[in-house]
Amino acid sequence: MKPKYHFLANAKFAFEGVLAMLKREVAFRIELAFIIPAMVISFFLPIDLSSHLFLIAVLFLILILEAVNSSIEACVDLITSEFAPLAKIAKDCASAAVFFSVLLALLVWGVVLFSLL
Structure with missing residues (x-):
């Protein structure tokens, strides 16, 4: 039986x-x-305000994707400790997502800061 959803318990898990x-x-x-x-x-x-929120959002996106990347890496490591080509692809793709989010943040911050000149 699936446990009943409880907001505070789930917030504790997130923390x-x-x-x-x-x-x-x-x-x-x-x-x-x-x-x-x-x-x-x-x-x-x-x-x-909208530019400010956009700057903050792209920074949070990095943290969100880093959390997803960490969870994928943990799951792959749980399944196998040996080298597996598909495990490498999973880990590399998750890392690429973080990399792209960093590039997006740099682009957004660059455009916003450049507009202030």
Whole structure:
């Protein structure tokens, strides 16, 4: 029988996921080291609300995809400890998603900052 949904319990699981990434994922910690200051800086930029929200959204997208990447890597590692070509493809594609989100964030931030000149 499936357990009944409980908002606070599910929020606890999400928080545990964030703690696990902070503890085990170096890339997540590095991304946070850039993203948190960027978010703070964005509050001081003379831009409209929609641009500000867009800057914040692309930064959150990086964190979201890093969480998905970490979960895919954990699942692959759970299934096999040996090299498997399909496991490599799964991990590489998840990493590519994070990479593309970083490129998108850099592009969006570059366009917004360039418009301030």
